[in-house]
Amino acid sequence: MRDVAIIGVGANPRWGELWGQSLRDIFVEAALAAIDDAGVDHLDGMYVGCMSSGIFTGQEHLASLMSDYLGQKHIPATRVESACASGGLAVKSAFLEVASGYRDIILAGGVEKMTDVSGGEATFALGTAADGEYEGYHGATFPGLYAMIAKAHMARYGTTHEMLAQVAVKNHANGMLNPMAQYRSEITVQQVLNSVMIAEPLHILDCSPITDGAAAVILCPLDMAKKISKKQPVKIAGVGHATDTIQLAQRPDPTWLESTALAAEAAFKMAGVSRKDIDLYEVHDCFTIAELAVIEALGLVDKGKSGEATLKGRTARTGDIPVNVSGGLKSKGHPVGATGAVQIVELTRQLRGEAGERQIAKARRALAQNMGGSGGSAVVHILEVA
Amino acid sequence: MRDVAIIGVGANPRWGELWGQSLRDIFVEAALAAIDDAGVDHLDGMYVGCMSSGIFTGQEHLASLMSDYLGQKHIPATRVESACASGGLAVKSAFLEVASGYRDIILAGGVEKMTDVSGGEATFALGTAADGEYEGYHGATFPGLYAMIAKAHMARYGTTHEMLAQVAVKNHANGMLNPMAQYRSEITVQQVLNSVMIAEPLHILDCSPITDGAAAVILCPLDMAKKISKKQPVKIAGVGHATDTIQLAQRPDPTWLESTALAAEAAFKMAGVSRKDIDLYEVHDCFTIAELAVIEALGLVDKGKSGEATLKGRTARTGDIPVNVSGGLKSKGHPVGATGAVQIVELTRQLRGEAGERQIAKARRALAQNMGGSGGSAVVHILEVA
Numbered sequence: 001m002r003d004v005a006i007i008g009v010g011a012n013p014r015w016g017e018l019w020g021q022s023l024r025d026i027f028v029e030a031a032l033a034a035i036d037d038a039g040v041d042h043l044d045g046m047y048v049g050c051m052s053s054g055i056f057t058g059q060e061h062l063a064s065l066m067s068d069y070l071g072q073k074h075i076p077a078t079r080v081e082s083a084c085a086s087g088g089l090a091v092k093s094a095f096l097e098v099a100s101g102y103r104d105i106i107l108a109g110g111v112e113k114m115t116d117v118s119g120g121e122a123t124f125a126l127g128t129a130a131d132g133e134y135e136g137y138h139g140a141t142f143p144g145l146y147a148m149i150a151k152a153h154m155a156r157y158g159t160t161h162e163m164l165a166q167v168a169v170k171n172h173a174n175g176m177l178n179p180m181a182q183y184r185s186e187i188t189v190q191q192v193l194n195s196v197m198i199a200e201p202l203h204i205l206d207c208s209p210i211t212d213g214a215a216a217v218i219l220c221p222l223d224m225a226k227k228i229s230k231k232q233p234v235k236i237a238g239v240g241h242a243t244d245t246i247q248l249a250q251r252p253d254p255t256w257l258e259s260t261a262l263a264a265e266a267a268f269k270m271a272g273v274s275r276k277d278i279d280l281y282e283v284h285d286c287f288t289i290a291e292l293a294v295i296e297a298l299g300l301v302d303k304g305k306s307g308e309a310t311l312k313g314r315t316a317r318t319g320d321i322p323v324n325v326s327g328g329l330k331s332k333g334h335p336v337g338a339t340g341a342v343q344i345v346e347l348t349r350q351l352r353g354e355a356g357e358r359q360i361a362k363a364r365r366a367l368a369q370n371m372g373g374s375g376g377s378a379v380v381h382i383l384e385v386a
Numbered sequence: 387m388r389d390v391a392i393i394g395v396g397a398n399p400r401w402g403e404l405w406g407q408s409l410r411d412i413f414v415e416a417a418l419a420a421i422d423d424a425g426v427d428h429l430d431g432m433y434v435g436c437m438s439s440g441i442f443t444g445q446e447h448l449a450s451l452m453s454d455y456l457g458q459k460h461i462p463a464t465r466v467e468s469a470c471a472s473g474g475l476a477v478k479s480a481f482l483e484v485a486s487g488y489r490d491i492i493l494a495g496g497v498e499k500m501t502d503v504s505g506g507e508a509t510f511a512l513g514t515a516a517d518g519e520y521e522g523y524h525g526a527t528f529p530g531l532y533a534m535i536a537k538a539h540m541a542r543y544g545t546t547h548e549m550l551a552q553v554a555v556k557n558h559a560n561g562m563l564n565p566m567a568q569y570r571s572e573i574t575v576q577q578v579l580n581s582v583m584i585a586e587p588l589h590i591l592d593c594s595p596i597t598d599g600a601a602a603v604i605l606c607p608l609d610m611a612k613k614i615s616k617k618q619p620v621k622i623a624g625v626g627h628a629t630d631t632i633q634l635a636q637r638p639d640p641t642w643l644e645s646t647a648l649a650a651e652a653a654f655k656m657a658g659v660s661r662k663d664i665d666l667y668e669v670h671d672c673f674t675i676a677e678l679a680v681i682e683a684l685g686l687v688d689k690g691k692s693g694e695a696t697l698k699g700r701t702a703r704t705g706d707i708p709v710n711v712s713g714g715l716k717s718k719g720h721p722v723g724a725t726g727a728v729q730i731v732e733l734t735r736q737l738r739g740e741a742g743e744r745q746i747a748k749a750r751r752a753l754a755q756n757m758g759g760s761g762g763s764a765v766v767h768i769l770e771v772a
Contacts, residue, residue, distance in 0.1 A: 001486050001487045001488065022519065024519075045627075051446060052440050052446050054438050054440040054441045054511070054514050055440045055441060055446075057518065058510075058514055058518050058522065059514055059518040060437060060438050060441075060467060060469055060514040060515055061467075061468060061469040061514065061516070061632060061758055061759050061762060061763070062467075063467070063468040063469075063475075063629060063758070063763050064468070064469070064629045064630065064632040064758060064759055064762030064763045065517065065632045065762075067629045068629065068630075068631045068632050068636075068762070073630055073631050074628050074629055074630065074644065074645070074648055075628070075629060076628055076629065077468075077629050077763065078466055078467075078468060078475050078478075078479065078627075079466065079467045079468060080464055080465065080466055080467075081446060081447075081448075081449070081464075081465045081466075081467060082447060082449040082450070082463075082464060082465060083446055083447040083449075083450070089449075089464050092464075093464065093479065093482075096479075096482050096483050096486045096488055097482050097486075099486045099487075099488065100387050100482045100483075100485045100486030100487075101387045101485075101486075102387065102482055102485065102625075124444075125440070128440050128444055128445055128446040128447065129446055129447040130447070131451065132443065132445040133408065133410075136444065239488075241431075241462035241464075242460050242461070242462055243449060243450045243453045243454065243459055243460055243462065243463050244450065244454075244459055244460065245450075245454045245459050246447060246450040246451045246454050247454075250454075259460070262460055372447055372449070372450060373447050373450055376447060376449075376450030376451075376454070377447070377449050377450045377463070
């Protein structure tokens with residue numbers, strides 16, 4: 001396998017309710033930003049991560065649509081989907097294409113246009129990430145599924161509402177420093193606890209929002225990156241990917257995200273590094289409980305200790321294991337197909353020292369964890385300064 | 387890049403209106419058949435090609451669903467989509483993963499469950515392969531788009547209704563010899579011309595049907611295949627993939643499928659062979675005009691000469707360039723996400739000498755062409771006896 005580097009990253013200036021832009025506009029804006037950042041004059045191929053453009057906008061075949069509207073018709077292009085892990089999988093797919101030696105300069109992006117439908121329709125669309133016959137048909141929605149994870153975590157480990165709320169408080173504080181964040185507003189634990197209940201114990205401020213947005217990265221062989229890139233190349237040192245039962249109810253322990261644990265294990269093994277070598281993390285905080293379960297599955301804290309670690313500030317920007325310095329899905333927004341891609345954008349900026357006010361000093365190596373459904377799929381990337 | 391071989395293939399016993407089986411049942415049946423054929427005891431990963439399970443069945447996240455229901459939870463799995471080229475792209479994606487050296491034994495399958503919705507809903511779902519804003523919104527459907535290609539071909543080259551009809555007659559004759567074909571019935575040119583008009587000049591017997599079905603292949607490194615496979619390994623010698631404008635109206639010549647021409651050029655270059663080295667072809671005959679345009683874009687006949695070549699029997703099973711010996715999409719059926727995968731199943735069976743009554747004698751090398759939309763994407767594979 002060839003070593004692979006990231007040489008360009010881009011996203012929309014700000015994520016949110018982008019009513020003035022269509023699905024294609026949003027993607028092309030992010031892709032052009034990445035191409036500009038990389039300084040390349042062509043692409044050899046493209047991957048587009050998108051969860052459900054069919055239901056959200058009545059448009060499939062994004063491979064053709066997006067390469068065409070990007071002015072790159074004729075290049076090979078592929079859409080990949082794994083619910084909310086679609087963006088991370090676009091990056092993995094591009095990594096494999098470059099690593100294989102088949103093609104050299106590949107764009108991997110993610111996009112979702114979610115606000116052109118009603119809230120009920122969006123809930124239906126998102127619900128297609130669950131098992132339609134055994135979860136969706138019986139009325140389970142994602143707030144409901146994650147609420148069940150939260151209840152189990154509270155019952156088993158004594159996790160409190162305040163611990164959950166602190167995840168949101170931390171990520172909003174981080175998002176204040178990120179110009180692209182949908183919600184740049186500080187919140188308090190009390191505000192989270194007073195906010196409307198969505199699915200007990202999750203209040204609305206425990207939930208990531210509905211968002212329009214896109215993000216893109218450009219990959220090429222590391223050798224080529226060292227020659228052509230004007231910026232610090234970032235190497236993709238580890239790639240891990242795994243699945244789990246699509247149904248939450250079929251897992252032996254609903255609080256344990258086995259797909260994330262397996263993907264992390266594979267990525268660490270490939271990179272030849274351990275947790276102590278990682279300077280910061282971007283993880284999938286679609287709900288506050290998700291961030292807690294993820295940092296346990298990644299092995300950053302012991303099982304059941306994630307709430308306490310969060311309350312103590314260990315995962316804050318200034319803590320010893322900074323998690324979601326970008327603001328995470330909670331503050332930055334969660335256009336489901338784009339989330340995994342923007343994690344790589346954020347970490348690349350951090351490793352290049354371009355993260356402005358939220359820069360983590362001396363960041364040399366970072367990990368991104370992106371997942372689909374209630375943990376039915378997960379992809380982990382480890383990036384390092386090349 | 388490592389050389390890659392096909393060591394197992396499978397599909398449902400017969401395609402059609404499979405009302406007794408759900409989306410997952412159909413895929414798992416085909417995947418298990420491929421695993422059984424390969425004789426492997428595990429998979430290292432999986433790709434699922436599917437166009438629009440979200441709209442057809444309210445289910446996304448097939449990566450998790452299908453690996454789970456196949457009894458393979460925890461393996462990396464990815465769904466890929468490029469409209470009706472989704473199945474072919476699943477094979478390309480699996481090829482890249484094995485060629486890269488990242489993982490060894492990968493299943494690539496395609497599936498579509500199309501008959502659980504009304505005809506109107508199916509037409510809408512299929513229409514999402516076109517440009518929603520500039521084609522779909524104005525009422526263009528796929529029969530309409532291909533009818534425009536046909537009218538242009540007739541006007542420019544003198545192609546006749548009879549020439550179009552002969553494609554359907556030939557493919558139904560071939561399908562008579564294929565136990566899995568949805569329509570195992572001989573038809574005549576007169577029957578095609580007398581059948582109900584869908585979009586002038588395309589009659590209903592010029593159109594491929596709505597179908598439920600799945601197909602799967604298993605890939606591994608060629609070196610490994612020679613050690614573990616009890617059957618003749620089939621090498622993937624060439625892989626080509628390209629896109630074109632998603633809108634038919636934006637192409638300089640609506641009768642010319644540039645994405646197919648580019649994908650074929652790349653595949654021939656990679657395989658180091660030319661058209662005279664290919665013993666048979668499976669191509670994307672979603673409408674009779676599609677097969678004519680494709681064999682021109684592949685360079686099998688001169689521009690404008692495809693109708694004449696078909697009338698002369700050159701593309702018949704007994705002709706000098708056998709095309710769609712399986713019965714093609716027309717007779718075998720067209721579950722859109724599965725079509726590209728079953729082309730590889732058919733050609734593997736032919737190259738192994740397992741094609742029964744429709745066996746092409748001494749078949750050593752074969753080409754599959756699969757496309758999305760009105761030609762907005764295309765993927766070409768060249769297979770050969772290893």
